[in-house]
Amino acid sequence: MAPPGPAGAHPASAEPLSRSIFRKFLLMLCSLLTSLYVFYCLAERCQSLAGPAVRPSGGGDEAGAPGHGALAGGPRELAVWPAAAHRKRLLQLRQWRGRRPPAPRDDGEEAAWEEEPPGLAGGPGGSGAGSSVAEAPPGTLALLLDEGSKQLPQAIIIGVKKGGTRALLEFLRVHPDVRAVGAEPHFFDRSYDKGLAWYRDLMPRTLEGQITMEKTPSYFVTREAPARISAMSKDTKLIVVVRDPVTRAISDYTQTLSKRPDIPTFESLTFKNRTTGLIDTSWSAIQIGIYAKHLEHWLRHFPIGQMLFVSGERLISDPAGELGRVQDFLGLKRIITDKHFYFNKTKGFPCLKKAEGSSKPHCLGKTKGRTHPEIDREVVRRLREFYRPFNLKFYQMTGQDFGWDG
Numbered sequence: 287m288a289p290p291g292p293a294g295a296h297p298a299s300a301e302p303l304s305r306s307i308f309r310k311f312l313l314m315l316c317s318l319l320t321s322l323y324v325f326y327c328l329a330e331r332c333q334s335l336a337g338p339a340v341r342p343s344g345g346g347d348e349a350g351a352p353g354h355g356a357l358a359g360g361p362r363e364l365a366v367w368p369a370a371a372h373r374k375r376l377l378q379l380r381q382w383r384g385r386r387p388p389a390p391r392d393d394g395e396e397a398a399w400e401e402e403p404p405g406l407a408g409g410p411g412g413s414g415a416g417s418s419v420a421e422a423p424p425g426t427l428a429l430l431l432d433e434g435s436k437q438l439p440q441a442i443i444i445g446v447k448k449g450g451t452r453a454l455l456e457f458l459r460v461h462p463d464v465r466a467v468g469a470e471p472h473f474f475d476r477s478y479d480k481g482l483a484w485y486r487d488l489m490p491r492t493l494e495g496q497i498t499m500e501k502t503p504s505y506f507v508t509r510e511a512p513a514r515i516s517a518m519s520k521d522t523k524l525i526v527v528v529r530d531p532v533t534r535a536i537s538d539y540t541q542t543l544s545k546r547p548d549i550p551t552f553e554s555l556t557f558k559n560r561t562t563g564l565i566d567t568s569w570s571a572i573q574i575g576i577y578a579k580h581l582e583h584w585l586r587h588f589p590i591g592q593m594l595f596v597s598g599e600r601l602i603s604d605p606a607g608e609l610g611r612v613q614d615f616l617g618l619k620r621i622i623t624d625k626h627f628y629f630n631k632t633k634g635f636p637c638l639k640k641a642e643g644s645s646k647p648h649c650l651g652k653t654k655g656r657t658h659p660e661i662d663r664e665v666v667r668r669l670r671e672f673y674r675p676f677n678l679k680f681y682q683m684t685g686q687d688f689g690w691d692g
């Protein structure tokens with residue numbers, strides 16, 4: 287039997303024992319919480335920062351920018367919005383996992399933009415940014431995923447065909463507070479009878495504060511579209527990307543020609559009567575460019591202030607400038623700036639340093655920026671003459687001179 291200790295020894299030694307157990311318990315709890323936190327941070331970092339943290343920047347203006355080191359090669363502004371970008375990334379991933387066949391799209395549209403899973407650029411040279419998320423334990427993902435909900439669009443790019451609508455949408459999608467459906471839904475022109483629930487179901491999930499968008503360029507010339515969109519919501523913001531109607535017509539023709547090489551020449555389709563120089567305004571390639579006429583229909587249902595007219599030409603020469611206007615119009619923080627773009631000499635167009643949900647530079651596909659056939663100069667001159675009064679009317683209506691007639 288152990289010799290009894292001094293009086294009061296038992297209570298005194300019992301207390302440190304329970305304290306030490308408690309301390310151990312606390313220590314274990316702390317290390318458990320720390321490892322959970324580290325795991326969470328790693329998972330988050332893998333998705334949002336992998337790639338750009340090490341890739342050299344395409345443009346020189348970020349170099350040496352204060353407080354910018356962690357995102358060298360990526361937009362500084364995104365660092366200010368990590369939570370928003372992260373939430374968006376999770377929603378994209380979820381959407382892609384549960385994706386269904388895409389909605390009908392315009393013939394000229396690029397499948398690549400719609401089909402590639404966000405951030406899961408799996409091809410050679412892919413960042414692997416997405417795969418780290420995809421491989422994260424499902425339980426963790428389920429914890430992190432905020433489901434969001436599908437909303438009807440608050441803003442729509444309604445036109446114009448061949449104006450630069452795909453470029454605008456893809457540029458806008460970089461914004462953490464913009465979520466857009468990739469394919470063209472064609473709801474207000476071709477599928478209206480399917481109902482708003484069908485339309486809403488096409489939309490991506492959004493969280494509070496995020497804007498849902500879509501683009502269908504044919505809406506601008508669809509007679510029923512203004513009333514239908516207004517019936518969905520009078521507050522819908524409408525964006526129209528316009529381009530010199532003559533180049534737009536040639537671009538439109540070039541697209542048709544790429545699918546049906548046996549169509550008549552541009553010149554023969556332009557004129558009802560070549561000798562009198564009478565233009566065939568029933569040819570859609572010509573008709574779409576009479577912007578003032580189409581706009582009249584929209585103004586019966588929407589105030590001009592609810593419409594934004596983006597210059598298709600400036601979208602190429604100064605994408606960040608046009609995107610600034612669009613972000614203001616949508617009430618978004620100006621996050622997309624010139625740091626997001628670089629000029630790709632091979633493509634001949636501005637491209638994104640990082641596409642939405644990816645860390646790779648991205649240009650639009652080969653159906654965007656096609657080489658146009660040479661058109662007879664006299665035909666171009668006649669077309670310019672034809673469009674001039676409509677253009678001037680359009681400048682008046684919008685309060686903007688797009689410079690097509692200068």
Ligand SMILES: Nc1ncnc2c1ncn2[C@@H]1O[C@H](COP(=O)(O)OS(=O)(=O)O)[C@@H](OP(=O)(O)O)[C@H]1O
Pocket residue numbers: 392394395446447448449450451452453503536537538540598601602635636637649650653654655656657
């Ligand atoms: N950054 C960038 N990259 C490539 N192309 C660009 C870009 N910005 C604007 N554009 C111009 O967009 C024209 C296609 O317009 P849309 O996207 O509206 O076409 S469509 O109606 O959806 O088929 C397309 O017309 P074409 O040049 O005739 O092919 C381009 O001139």
